[in-house]
Amino acid sequence: MKKTLFLLLSSILGVCVLAGCSTGAAAHPASSAPPQSPATISQTPSSNQKGDDAMLAITNETYRGIVTALTDTKMTVEQVEGYNYGQNSIIFNLNEGTVMLPDSPELAEGAFVEVTYNGILTRSLPPQAAALSIGVLSTFGDGVVVNGTIQEVANTADGYTITLLPTTAVAENFENMVILTVPAYALEHIIPEELVKGTKVSAVTRGIATASLPPQMPVLILLPYTAAA
Numbered sequence: 001m002k003k004t005l006f007l008l009l010s011s012i013l014g015v016c017v018l019a020g021c022s023t024g025a026a027a028h029p030a031s032s033a034p035p036q037s038p039a040t041i042s043q044t045p046s047s048n049q050k051g052d053d054a055m056l057a058i059t060n061e062t063y064r065g066i067v068t069a070l071t072d073t074k075m076t077v078e079q080v081e082g083y084n085y086g087q088n089s090i091i092f093n094l095n096e097g098t099v100m101l102p103d104s105p106e107l108a109e110g111a112f113v114e115v116t117y118n119g120i121l122t123r124s125l126p127p128q129a130a131a132l133s134i135g136v137l138s139t140f141g142d143g144v145v146v147n148g149t150i151q152e153v154a155n156t157a158d159g160y161t162i163t164l165l166p167t168t169a170v171a172e173n174f175e176n177m178v179i180l181t182v183p184a185y186a187l188e189h190i191i192p193e194e195l196v197k198g199t200k201v202s203a204v205t206r207g208i209a210t211a212s213l214p215p216q217m218p219v220l221i222l223l224p225y226t227a228a229a
Helices: 002-027 038-042 047-055
Strands: 061-070 074-078 089-093 112-117 128-138 145-155 159-166 178-183 200-205 216-224
Touching (some): 061 089, 074 112, 089 112, 145 178, 178 200
Parallel strands (some): 089 128, 178 216
Antiparallel strands (some): 061 074, 074 089, 112 128, 159 178, 200 216
């Protein structure tokens, strides 16, 4: 009798043990991956981090003006009346990393140029910067920038035709007007809605005009007029 009771209790105990093992296996299945530790999670880069890093990049600046001094290693450029680039003149350091834009005429004193730099200036007077690229917009500087007040605007297939009264005009009449042909991509720091009668603009051209009356000039860059400091 005792032997029979002992066998019965042993059987019941064995069943309970097996049930407990089965429940534990279901709670932690072998196929589940172990959770990441806090250290592992914190080391995973996020898209926001990448965006923040991109925002730290320095935006290149543009400076336009006439070359007043030039050597193998330095170039002094002075802005002209029409658009204020923040400095009356800048000495640009030239090195093997400075790129001349394709199809640019030869760089020389008196040329009207467009220079890009990384925005960093020394505290000297005039300030200095490292030139990243140089484009010669015209081999001469006189007459390249035309400043004036818009009199009339007409839309064209690829931009605008603007009738301009130059600031140098002695009288407000048709003979003193200039017709600017402006591609849409030439607008800089100015939007189409601002191209209305009375707006003062500064047009960067190649200094070449037709012999018509009024003369017509193709525009490379059209900017809002801002007086030099």
